[in-house]
Amino acid sequence: MTQAGRRVRLLASVLAALAVGCSSRGRSPGGNAGRTIVEASPRAVMGTECVLKAVVPADRVGEARAALKRAEQALRRLEAVMSVHLADSALSRFNAAPARREIRLPAELTDLLRRAASFTELSGGAFDVTCGPVVRLWKRCAKAGRQPSEEELRQATARVGMRHLSITERGVTKLVAGVFVDLGAIAKGCGVDRAVEVLRGSPAVVGAMVNVGGDLRCFGTKPDGGSWRVGVQHPFREALCGALVLRDAAVATSGDYRRFVVIAGRRYSHIVDPRTGRPVEATHSVTVVSLPTAGKAPSATDADAWATTLSVMGPKGLALLEGRSDLEALIITGTPARPEVHMTDGFRRLLAPGTGINLE
Template sequence: MMFHRIGVILCGFFGFLVVSCGRSPEIYQTAKPLMGTVVSMAVVSQDAHQAYEALEAAFEEMARLEAMMSVFREDSELSRVNREASRHPVTVSPELYRVIELSLHISQITQGAFDITVGPLMNLWPFDKNEKKLPSSQAIQEALSRVGYHHVVLSSKDRSVFFSVPGMVLDLGGIAKGFAIDQAVNVLKGRGIAAALVNAGGDILAYGTKPDGQPWRVGLQHPRNSQDLLTVLTMSDQAMVTSGDYERYFLVDGKRYSHIVDPRSGFTARATASVTVMADSAAFADGLATGILVLGPEDGMAVVESLPGVHALIMTEGSDKALVLHVSEGFSLPLDEASLAVRGVQIKAWKR
């Protein structure tokens, strides 16, 4: 693994007496492929050895969680749950129990628009198949009979998971990455890192400030032009997660089919191009962003406005392919209408 160091000078003073900086804090950063994307981390430290060890430990934690929660690995703990939980309660690790418990909570908040039992539907749609053949209505209805978060029974007493309907399949793809980011940050803090930014393919958690005292700066991608940024946001002590129909999709007869499936209808989510959620936890923001994309701007924004400390930006696409921006109250977006218009975006809701 290669580490890169960016030097930053930071000095302080008290009254009229200049205080020597000693060893100045610097930013140490690296990147690594994990969880189906590229994960980059930047940490602030006065000690190179401390920074290197903290980064290595954080990446190891994310890799451990990926191995635990991957639906594609037969030897993962999640795959064992999917094989056995219809027959009997399965005792799971504390981490897997927490992420399933949080997922069910988000399902309740979003009225089932986010649902980790979507596995049978995900297996039905041809996201990872060469032949992009749409599933039949009959096949979708059969899969829906094995979907529903209320069929997942948790027992905190023995930390177990049970499926009340046979053939259910949990898929943590909509929340595992956010959970892993949260856990990586916990590792960094435990190693004495006072400030850091973890970015897993655009899902971000930042805490503390850069050595110059400024917040971290992150770009917000244009959902229809990967080479363009809508804007650059500043972040400190919060997570920002974006879910969009441009991440994985396929086209049939000119129609875009997103990799995000509505667990209530069985069909892929349409019309909403992207959802960006800011919250204290990357896991919570991750699951919520997926649920809001399924709900759409009106119902999704109603959910956001009901949650303290949560803000969102929703982009929809009209029949004329025009993009419309919906902004929740409290989401600070350093752009005016003219700047957005240049990027082909209109403002639908603009609250200050």
């Protein structure tokens, strides 16, 4: 169980934001004659499924394959630094270090910790990558078939909080023993952004989509000149409940419909509120879209973190997006019999023309 990490964010089989209508290969029959999609599906990237697509002129397929390979390598390099599942990653070594010892970390890890700290402040603690002690407690208790005791929750939440980290140019220090950082709620988005940067850097690539476990980002168009179509997973059954039409955007979805545990006959979400140490109950699905604004590209990192934040905060968290043109969101609450849809006005405009969110 993770706050949004192993969500929390949609493992290999958990594609809550499902790319559809974007895998056509071959030459375009339309206005962008001679363009084709080259696709790669590297295995076990960041512990989940990964699909990389690049749109290139048909005579530059070799360059596309090389660019996709570089994008994969960028993802794997980031995983080697930030994964809690790799014992020799920089993050795992930090988590294993004693309190009060300053650890010099790779720049990209330190930068992401700073970014995570800003989300913690903005969300009032609803987003917190130091939620590891609570996540690990619920996993242990689920295996034992019991709920954590109040005392266990008290002890675990006492070790949660970005205030327990000191982040400086020299290094990062745990200020109390037992702090455990889990970047599952933000690292996949960061990886997607890195891979997109690589693909944008290739002169041959005129469009692309990177999808890592349901966190995705696209730019440009498909070979036929059309936009990328991204499906929104129905939270109560195996179906799509909507479709987004995008050209330059990032999407992340968080939900409780596939990742959960059952203890004593009761189902608990794998998304936990780091402030209380308890699983989220009311929010079943959140989809966040990051859009470009003047001087700022879409950010899968931001979409990833916001999907977790809104999963914890619920519909009231949408107030944090008011006045922002770079973020749109959909939240689904309620029950299968009486679902409730909450969305920003801008999200509605991103849906395929003539469609809406259908939860029937």
